[in-house]
Structures are given as structure tokens and as C-alpha cells.
Amino acid sequence: MKSLGVGIVGTGWVAGSHIRAFEANPHTEVRAIVSRDKHRAIAKADEFKLALCRAYDRLEELLDDPAIHVVSICTPHHLHVEQGIAAAKAGKHLVLEKPVALDLKGLCELQKAVEAAKVKTVVSFVLRWNPLFELIKTWLAEKVIGNLFLAEVDYLHGISPQYAQYAWNIKKEIGRSSLLTAGCHAVDALRWFVGRRAVEVFAYANFSPRNPFHYEYEPNSITLVRFEDGTLGKVSSSVECVQPYLFNIELVGDEGTIRNNQVFSKRWTGQKGWATFPTIQPDSGDVAHHPFKDQVAHFVDCILNDRESHANLEDAAQTHEICFASEISAREKRPVALPLTATAAK
Ligand SMILES: NC(=O)c1ccc[n+]([C@@H]2O[C@H](COP(=O)([O-])OP(=O)(O)OC[C@H]3O[C@@H](n4cnc5c(N)ncnc54)[C@H](OP(=O)(O)O)[C@@H]3O)[C@@H](O)[C@H]2O)c1
The missing domain is CATH 3.30.360.10 (Dihydrodipicolinate Reductase; domain 2)
Incomplete structure (x- = not known):
């Protein structure tokens, strides 16, 4: 069994690229998808042939799932702070889509939650790869x-x-x-x-x-x-x-x-x-052209070897x-x- 379970939040365009990247990595597998409508989460899991993937319609269910170690936030911008804080508080490592926040207040709150939880982060400035x-x-x-x-x-x-x-x-x-x-x-x-x-x-x-x-x-x-x-x-x-x-x-x-x-x-x-x-x-x-697989490989290496990403939240804040x-x-x-x-x- 792969060592890191991944939960994907959102079922849209970029979510597909995140799923593909995690599935291609030897250490990660997508074990859950959250959608506002459970049927869309099931459909997304089917699209990528994720036979054992769970479908949730509430973020809290994903965050309570002990088999999930990494949460990938693939929703519209205004939800990133709230969802990122909740996932950090639940002790999950975070892949955050850009922008991580829409104002300084949200950014600082997210940074505080990540620092307190001591979880690893990578922000999808994917062109770095x-x-x-x-x-x-x-x-x-x-x-x-x-x-x-x-x-x-x-x-x-x-x-x-x-x-x-x-x-x-x-x-x-x-x-x-x-x-x-x-x-x-x-x-x-x-x-x-x-x-x-x-x-x-x-x-x-x-x-x-x-x-x-x-x-x-x-x-x-x-x-x-x-x-x-x-x-x-x-x-x-x-x-x-x-x-x-x-x-x-x-x-x-x-x-x-x-x-x-x-x-x-x-x-x-x-x-x-x-x-x-x-x-x-x-x-x-x-997004199919973007090097998400390399970003994920880098992030998995950071998690497994307790290293900070050069594209972590602290850096992305600048x-x-x-x-x-x-x-x-x-x-x-x-x-x-x-x-x-x-x-x-x-
Ligand atoms: N790094 C990159 O290169 C890159 C490229 C593209 C996009 N992105 C970022 O990724 C994020 C998602 O973009 P996307 O293009 O994937 O968007 P999208 O296709 O519209 O997908 C967003 C998903 O979020 C979920 N969602 C939850 N609450 C929602 C709400 N109130 N309104 C709309 N959708 C909601 C929806 O899934 P359910 O309906 O199933 O809940 C929807 O499918 C954005 O922050 C965007 O900037 C980054």
C-alpha cells in the first residue's frame, strides 16, 4: 500500500491534474474526493478509475478520515483560506491552489494555522517545475x-x-x-x-x-x-x-x-x-501541460524527508x-x- 493518502477538494479542471499527479507518484494515492454533490465526487473517481476512493459531500468528513494525510485544495479562490485553515487544524499537509488568499488578513490567518499545526505546504506555482x-x-x-x-x-x-x-x-x-x-x-x-x-x-x-x-x-x-x-x-x-x-x-x-x-x-x-x-x-x-507531477514529487519528498518546500506558504506569501x-x-x-x-x- 502507498504510504500517503490524498484527499482532493473540488471536482473541476485543476482537480483532474492533481489526481493524475498523485496517482502517478509511487508514494501517494487519492483515497477521497469532496464535492458539494457526492455524485460528482463519485463521477470524478470513476473517471480516473479510483476503485477504492471515498466520495464525501462535506470537507469535515474528509478531514476526519485518518487515511488522509495530504489535502489538495482545488476550489474557487474565496474558499482557500477557510478550507486551508480547517485542513491544517486537522493535521493534514496541504497542496494549496493559487491564490491562497484574497487579502492580507486571510493570508495571515492561514499562515498562523499552518505554523501552529506544523504541517507542510506547497502552493501551486507549478511553473517553477x-x-x-x-x-x-x-x-x-x-x-x-x-x-x-x-x-x-x-x-x-x-x-x-x-x-x-x-x-x-x-x-x-x-x-x-x-x-x-x-x-x-x-x-x-x-x-x-x-x-x-x-x-x-x-x-x-x-x-x-x-x-x-x-x-x-x-x-x-x-x-x-x-x-x-x-x-x-x-x-x-x-x-x-x-x-x-x-x-x-x-x-x-x-x-x-x-x-x-x-x-x-x-x-x-x-x-x-x-x-x-x-x-x-x-x-x-x-493544466494538462503544467508540471503538476514534478510539483507533487517535490512535495512528497518534502513530507517524507521533513524538508520545507521552496514554494511553501511562507514563500508564497511574498x-x-x-x-x-x-x-x-x-x-x-x-x-x-x-x-x-x-x-x-x-
Ligand atoms: N496552478 C495552476 O496552474 C492552476 C490552473 C488552473 C486553476 N488553478 C486554480 O485552481 C482553483 C480551481 O480552478 P478550476 O479551474 O479547477 O475551477 P473549476 O473547474 O470551476 O473547479 C472548481 C471546483 O470547486 C468546487 N466548488 C466548491 N465550491 C464552489 C463554488 N462555490 N463555486 C464553484 N465551484 C465550487 C466545484 O466542485 P463541486 O461542484 O464538485 O463541489 C468545482 O468543480 C482556482 O483557485 C484556480 O485559480 C490553478
Whole structure:
């Protein structure tokens, strides 16, 4: 029998990718699914041929189940804090979908519950396990572009009515902002590549003239981030753009530049143009393309060897603070200092 039992909360799009990833791991098996309607949990278990998987219609039932060690939260954003706190209090390790919280208060409450319960967490900034990300981290560590001083990461992905999440995602109280709903992947990538603390944020956000998808919040934003060492960052985010999915990375150093899978480096004598590295890039918004199996393998290793994930809740909190600060800055038309204080975040 596999050593870790997993409970999945939610039966939608990303839940399928989590199930596939846990089932592929030699140490984990999905033993329960929670849905608001038990029939949907049964149907999801059938879809993945999980013969012994239990179906629940209340989270509490899953949390009382002693065969469950890891809980994966795959529900809409506004439920993550409450469900995450309940699961942590029940002593379950947590895979948290992004965003983990929609405001600073919720984030702090979730952090407190996780710290008190001493459970392990990983937040699904799943692109950290994309092969291009791993390649870029190696280039940066080897100083192929020298010292980084400008960084841009953009998230352009039209979340239109063809997505199941569209129905709830366009609502202000659930989707909240272009960054929180999805552009946080780019904010997290920016932090991951720069590797420093952010100290100040300035942002603008807008609606397109027609707002064709009827977003209740500005679905587009541009966020500037100043890091502690003076490095400047920029994130453009749009969830209403009309184009194929685009995740753009540009990192400028004093000895070269990285543009997605292309590099120009002064260190490579005689280089005349961009060197292109054929690798898997973050070029699809489809969750089937995302490296959830690698994220799960990493997290299982953290649990079994009592290690903290580099993408744990504590780290993800810094990504979320940039997103909260971006929202405040766009609303109040002023730069916002980090870390946020309770008064600044209101
Ligand atoms: N990391 C990534 O790359 C990535 C990619 C996609 C999505 N996500 C995140 O994953 C989460 C889920 O997104 P999704 O695209 O899977 O959404 P989805 O397809 O709409 O699925 C969400 C599921 O949550 C359950 N749910 C519980 N309460 C609900 C409510 N009040 N309204 C709607 N559904 C409710 C539903 O299952 P039942 O009806 O059976 O209860 C539903 O199927 C979001 O936080 C999203 O940002 C992350």
C-alpha cells in the first residue's frame, strides 16, 4: 500500500491534474474526493478509475478520515483560506491552489494555522517545475548574464467563457484582480528569478473599452516592483486578451540577457545573435501541460524527508503581498511599500 493518502477538494479542471499527479507518484494515492454533490465526487473517481476512493459531500468528513494525510485544495479562490485553515487544524499537509488568499488578513490567518499545526505546504506555482524555469535558474546561478538588474515577466491569457472557472472568476469577490486570479504566476516567476525581497510596488489597472467578458474587476494590469538590491521588475497581466497563451520572460544582466529560451552572453566569445535552447516552455494555459507531477514529487519528498518546500506558504506569501500591493497601488494611485502592514492593506 502507498504510504500517503490524498484527499482532493473540488471536482473541476485543476482537480483532474492533481489526481493524475498523485496517482502517478509511487508514494501517494487519492483515497477521497469532496464535492458539494457526492455524485460528482463519485463521477470524478470513476473517471480516473479510483476503485477504492471515498466520495464525501462535506470537507469535515474528509478531514476526519485518518487515511488522509495530504489535502489538495482545488476550489474557487474565496474558499482557500477557510478550507486551508480547517485542513491544517486537522493535521493534514496541504497542496494549496493559487491564490491562497484574497487579502492580507486571510493570508495571515492561514499562515498562523499552518505554523501552529506544523504541517507542510506547497502552493501551486507549478511553473517553477517547468523545464525552461529550471534552465533559467541554472543560467542565473552560473552568472551567464552577469548580475541581473532588470526583469520582466508577463502573463497574457484570455480566460473566456470557454473555461468552467469563468462563471465565478469574473466576480470581484472571487477573482479579485488580474494578478490574484492568474497573473500571480508571473509575479511568482519574477520573484523566483530575481531571488530578492520586493520593497516597493506601483501599478495601473484597466478595463478594455468593451470589457467583452464582463469582468467585475480590471482584468488588465501593469505592475512595477522594486527589489531590495535595486533590481527593477515589471509584470503585465491580462485575462481578457485575444491571443494564444503567452508567458513572457525577459531578464537583463550586466553581461547578457535571457529572453525566454534565448540567451545572449558576453561570456560566449564571438556570439553574434541569440542562442536558442530547444526545451519545454510555459507556452500553454492548459493544466494538462503544467508540471503538476514534478510539483507533487517535490512535495512528497518534502513530507517524507521533513524538508520545507521552496514554494511553501511562507514563500508564497511574498508573491501574494506583491499582488495585494499592486491592487492597492492601482486603486490609490501611489507607490506601496512592502512588507504590507495591516493598515496599509485596508
Ligand atoms: N496552478 C495552476 O496552474 C492552476 C490552473 C488552473 C486553476 N488553478 C486554480 O485552481 C482553483 C480551481 O480552478 P478550476 O479551474 O479547477 O475551477 P473549476 O473547474 O470551476 O473547479 C472548481 C471546483 O470547486 C468546487 N466548488 C466548491 N465550491 C464552489 C463554488 N462555490 N463555486 C464553484 N465551484 C465550487 C466545484 O466542485 P463541486 O461542484 O464538485 O463541489 C468545482 O468543480 C482556482 O483557485 C484556480 O485559480 C490553478
